[in-house]
Amino acid sequence: MRVVANVLVDGLAYGMVLFVIAAGLSVTLGLMRFVNLSHGAFAMIGGYGAVVLTRDARCSFWLAMLAASTATGVVGAVLEALVLRHLYRRGELDQVLFTLGLTFFLIATTNALAGPQVQLIELPPRLAQPVDLGFRTLPAQRLLVLACGVVVALATAWVVTRARFGIWLRAAVDHPEMAAALGIPIRLVQNASFAVGAALAGLGGILGAELMPLEPYYALKYLVLVLVVVSVGGMGSLLGSLVASLMLGIVETASKYVASEWGSLFFFLAMALLLAWRPNGLLRPRAAA
Amino acid sequence: MTVEIHARASRCAPPWRGSAVVLTIGLVAWWLLPDQMGLYTRIAYTALFVVSLDLVVGVAGMPTLGHAAMFGLGAYAAGLFALRVHADPTTGLLVGTVAGAAMAAASGAFVLRYRGFTFLMLTIAVAQIAASLLIRGRAWTGGDDGLTGFAPAPLFRLFAFDLEGRTAALYGLGALVIGLYVARRVVDSPFGLAVRGIHENRARMAALGIPVIPRLLAMYALAGGLAGAAGAISAQTNSIVGIDSLSFSWSAEALVMLILGGAGRLHGAIVGAIAFTVLHHTASSINPYHWLFVIGGALMLVVLFPPKRLWIRLRDRFRPFGSGARTSTSEAR
Numbered sequence: 022m023r024v025v026a027n028v029l030v031d032g033l034a035y036g037m038v039l040f041v042i043a044a045g046l047s048v049t050l051g052l053m054r055f056v057n058l059s060h061g062a063f064a065m066i067g068g069y070g071a072v073v074l075t076r077d078a079r080c081s082f083w084l085a086m087l088a089a090s091t092a093t094g095v096v097g098a099v100l101e102a103l104v105l106r107h108l109y110r111r112g113e114l115d116q117v118l119f120t121l122g123l124t125f126f127l128i129a130t131t132n133a134l135a136g137p138q139v140q141l142i143e144l145p146p147r148l149a150q151p152v153d154l155g156f157r158t159l160p161a162q163r164l165l166v167l168a169c170g171v172v173v174a175l176a177t178a179w180v181v182t183r184a185r186f187g188i189w190l191r192a193a194v195d196h197p198e199m200a201a202a203l204g205i206p207i208r209l210v211q212n213a214s215f216a217v218g219a220a221l222a223g224l225g226g227i228l229g230a231e232l233m234p235l236e237p238y239y240a241l242k243y244l245v246l247v248l249v250v251v252s253v254g255g256m257g258s259l260l261g262s263l264v265a266s267l268m269l270g271i272v273e274t275a276s277k278y279v280a281s282e283w284g285s286l287f288f289f290l291a292m293a294l295l296l297a298w299r300p301n302g303l304l305r306p307r308a309a310a
Numbered sequence: 311m312t313v314e315i316h317a318r319a320s321r322c323a324p325p326w327r328g329s330a331v332v333l334t335i336g337l338v339a340w341w342l343l344p345d346q347m348g349l350y351t352r353i354a355y356t357a358l359f360v361v362s363l364d365l366v367v368g369v370a371g372m373p374t375l376g377h378a379a380m381f382g383l384g385a386y387a388a389g390l391f392a393l394r395v396h397a398d399p400t401t402g403l404l405v406g407t408v409a410g411a412a413m414a415a416a417s418g419a420f421v422l423r424y425r426g427f428t429f430l431m432l433t434i435a436v437a438q439i440a441a442s443l444l445i446r447g448r449a450w451t452g453g454d455d456g457l458t459g460f461a462p463a464p465l466f467r468l469f470a471f472d473l474e475g476r477t478a479a480l481y482g483l484g485a486l487v488i489g490l491y492v493a494r495r496v497v498d499s500p501f502g503l504a505v506r507g508i509h510e511n512r513a514r515m516a517a518l519g520i521p522v523i524p525r526l527l528a529m530y531a532l533a534g535g536l537a538g539a540a541g542a543i544s545a546q547t548n549s550i551v552g553i554d555s556l557s558f559s560w561s562a563e564a565l566v567m568l569i570l571g572g573a574g575r576l577h578g579a580i581v582g583a584i585a586f587t588v589l590h591h592t593a594s595s596i597n598p599y600h601w602l603f604v605i606g607g608a609l610m611l612v613v614l615f616p617p618k619r620l621w622i623r624l625r626d627r628f629r630p631f632g633s634g635a636r637t638s639t640s641e642a643r
Binding site: 056108111113114115117118119121122123124125126127128129130132241245248249252256282283284285286289290292293296297300 | 373420424427428431432434435436438439441442443445446558559562566569600602603605606607608609610612613614616
């Protein structure tokens with residue numbers, strides 16, 4: 022019973038981190054149809070930014086979290102405005118190759134700047150201390166991760182479905198010419214969505230640094246996990262991504278607790294089965310597409 | 311249109327032409343560069359692997375990021391065969407080929423029912439599952455440490471594998487030449503035409519009565535066999551098989567090589583494999599992270615300035631006769 026509870030808590034925390042990182046990719050890949058394999062690198066930029074701010078600049082963790090994710094968003098916005106927007110009309114293969122090249126480039130840059138060792142974000146004492154939940158104690162940081170995941174899920178779902186910006190985004194995606202004719206600032210919408218997605222990835226990188234250690238190959242190592250979450254959850258479906266990341270997070274954590282000698286077999290087995298069962302996303306019935 | 315022109319082109323150019331060119335250049339390089347036999351062998355089996363990937367990506371039009379599964383399985387099969395059964399290299403090569411083809415047929419029966427991004431993700435999953443199983447079977451495969459302790463017997467019972475790797479290099483070259491010939495014949499056959507038709511318009515080919523999934527499955531299995539052969543050669547010539555032979559990055563690198571050389575024409579795969587492997591060898595002998603700078607920069611440049619256009623421009627410059635029609639169709643693709 023205790024094992025089940027442990028698996029659930031850790032799996033949920035892991036899944037929430039996956040979701041926060043994947044949310045941005047779900048929008049760019051799912052709604053804007055841009056295959057961005059440098060998304061993992063954005064998470065890495067956020068994480069490294071927080072490391073530099075907390076350890077070297079000695080600023081508070083909360084400020085570092087805010088500043089590092091904003092900075093990641095700015096990096097994303099600049100990249101989108103300068104280069105990536107020219108690739109929107111290109112084929113998927115071109116997008117894959119360019120963003121993969123960008124990821125390699127960023128990995129090499131990270132190594133040149135910070136070295137190949139694992140970096141740690143310094144947590145404030147209040148987050149580092151354990152909290153008693155009754156059946157087990159866990160670091161307060163995990164609670165922060167869970168809370169942030171819930172907030173991000175609610176906020177993104179509200180923006181995409183209810184807010185004017187989400188309506189603009191969906192209009193710009195469905196029919197760019199018509200949307201532009203109606204006076205929707207398409208370029209701004211695309212740029213802002215991309216930037217917000219990058220900022221969320223940066224936030225996920227900071228929150229998940231305890232579970233996914235920050236090192237130069239981070240960008241490539243966790244990219245596959247994030248892609249899995251988006252593809253299982255369904256293109257552009259934020260709720261689907263949330264369900265998928267929680268399920269897969271629990272599967273991965275459970276297999277680490279119970280059957281660690283099998284590696285990530287169960288994670289990918291679960292992914293293959295879910296994808297085979299619902300190729301268009303968990304929450305979409307097969308016939309709808 | 312493309313099909314018709316290709317048929318005409320293949321009537322002019324005999325199917326053995328590409329293999330003959332590769333054989334000639336390979337033999338000259340073998341004679342000129344006796345110090346680089348390790349790199350030479352690596353290029354040979356990498357090129358064979360990328361040719362097999364071209365059959366899936368360029369010819370059949372199914373982008374995959376899990377092709378290393380077939381390569382790795384062929385490598386493990388050949389290694390295990392040499393270790394447990396018999397050390398004869400040609401039989402081992404056959405075993406690796408069959409293993410790769412069987413893996414492709416078994417996984418293809420499942421993944422080929424899906425298309426596009428779902429297919430791509432499923433191929434990744436298949437490769438990862440195979441890698442996890444191989445790590446788990448530590449007693450047989452050596453797990454994370456890799457499979458070692460085998461050495462190939464003399465080739466055809468005549469030519470021993472020497473330390474310098476001169477036999478290994480010729481062995482690799484021979485396999486590449488034969489593999490390229492087989493791939494060329496398959497692509498130009500009616501079966502290959504059907505697969506290319508499916509690539510261009512799946513619905514129309516289905517309406518014409520072509521069984522789409524069985525054709526793709528046959529092509530996938532064939533490509534898997536070639537990839538398995540490439541893996542077997544890597545196992546025999548290196549005398550070690552690591553779990554990284556099934557890795558995501560090996561699949562991704564092969565895809566990069568294919569795009570660098572140009573997909574869908576088979577010889578592009580060989581050009582890409584040579585360029586990439588030589589670049590890799592040079593840059594990573596300086597510093598492994600510098601290599602990432604080089605390949606990252608190269609990838610971004612390739613997308614911004616596509617080699618296909620440069621290639622066509624070059625070809626037009628050097629081939630004045632009959633190039634007009636082919637150029638227009640290549641560009642239209």
